[in-house]
Each structure stands twice: as C-alpha cells, then as structure tokens.
Amino acid sequence: MNCPACQHPDSKVLETRAAGDALKRRRQCLQCQHRFTTHERVERKLPLVIKRGGYREPFDRDKIVEGLRLACRKRPVEARVIEEVASRVELRVSLSVASEITSGELGELILAELQEIDIVAYVRFASVLRQVAGPADLLALLSPWLSPAAGAAPEGPAPEGPAIDGNDVAAPLSDAQA
Ligand SMILES: [Zn+2]
Numbered sequence: 454m455n456c457p458a459c460q461h462p463d464s465k466v467l468e469t470r471a472a473g474d475a476l477k478r479r480r481q482c483l484q485c486q487h488r489f490t491t492h493e494r495v496e497r498k499l500p501l502v503i504k505r506g507g508y509r510e511p512f513d514r515d516k517i518v519e520g521l522r523l524a525c526r527k528r529p530v531e532a533r534v535i536e537e538v539a540s541r542v543e544l545r546v547s548l549s550v551a552s553e554i555t556s557g558e559l560g561e562l563i564l565a566e567l568q569e570i571d572i573v574a575y576v577r578f579a580s581v582l583r584q585v586a587g588p589a590d591l592l593a594l595l596s597p598w599l600s601p602a603a604g605a606a607p608e609g610p611a612p613e614g615p616a617i618d619g620n621d622v623a624a625p626l627s628d629a630q631a
Contacts, residue, residue, distance in 0.1 A: 456482035524578040
C-alpha cells in the first residue's frame with residue numbers, strides 16, 4: 454500500500470496486532486517517515502459444499518452460525534462463542550487444499566467444536582448429522598462421556614455447567630477429534 458502522505462510504495466512495519474480475524478499493522482513510510490495503519494485480511498478461497506442430494510453450493514458462514522444457534526438454543530452458550538466457532542470452522546475449511554467438502558465432513562468439524570462447548574448442543578447437532586434412529590445410536594453419541602478411558606474422554610462440561618469461556622474451546626480440531 455502506498456504512503457497516504459507521499460504515495461511512496463514502500464513502508465516498514467512498526468507493529469503488528471491481531472484485530473478479530475484481521476491484522477492491524479502500524480507502518481512507517483520509508484521516504485517521508487509518515488506513520489499510518491493498515492488492516493490486512495487473509496484472502497480465503499472457500500470450497501464448495503456437496504450436499505447429501507449431490508448438488509453443490511458455496512460455503513456459507515451464515516448457515517454455520519444458524520446451525521450452531523439452533524443446536525445451542527436455550528443453552529448457556531454466548532453468541533460470541535458461536536461466532537468464534539463459526540470463524541474457526543471457516544478458517545479450517547479455507548486452509549484445506551480441497552476445492553470441495555461434503556456437508557457431512559463440514560458437520561463433523563462443527564460437531565468436534567460443539568463437543569468441547571455444550572453436551573446438549575452436541576447431542577442435538579449429532580443426532581441430526583449422524584441420523585440417530587434409536588437409543589443405541591444415542592448411547593454411541595454419548596460414549597466419549599460415558600467411557601472415562603485415560604486420555605480418551607473429552608473435557609466436556611456437565612449439562613448444567615456454567616457458560617464456557619471462548620478460550621476453553623480454542624483447541625485445534627484435530628485434537629478434539631482424536
Ligand atoms: Zn510517505
């Protein structure tokens with residue numbers, strides 16, 4: 454970006470800070486020493502989502518948020534946490550080299566996040582995603598909480614637990630899925 458004062462093309466970065474999903478950079482012009490701030494956003498290439506019927510549609514962050522809101526309805530999950538989850542899922546998908554993702558794979562990414570946030574929201578979302586048909590399927594969903602094998606059980610909150618701080622769900626998805 455050219456210096457706003459003298460249009461010189463080169464500047465040095467004095468400071469870089471994260472501002473949401475953007476980077477805020479304090480810069481100084483190499484010619485006139487003028488200081489200015491830029492906001493930089495990573496350009497993301499989002500894959501197409503292959504739906505169950507086989508048709509494809511563009512990745513839609515709003516739909517992720519909508520699905521999360523439904524799953525978390527009347528649960529102690531802050532709107533801020535839902536936005537953070539949607540952002541992480543979007544980032545995760547954008548980092549994938551694949552140009553397409555199935556709606557099932559996308560659902561599993563969301564589910565891995567919900568597993569760390571709220572057990573009821575997790576079960577609601579999973580029961581649709583995995584097409585739960587009866588008690589055996591439901592028990593299988595709950596197995597991470599029911600079998601406290603060393604290192605295997607997720608640190609999920611109790612159903613009546615306090616609202617979870619967003620920092621608690623910052624673990625990478627790969628860990629959550631392990
Ligand atoms: Zn300048």
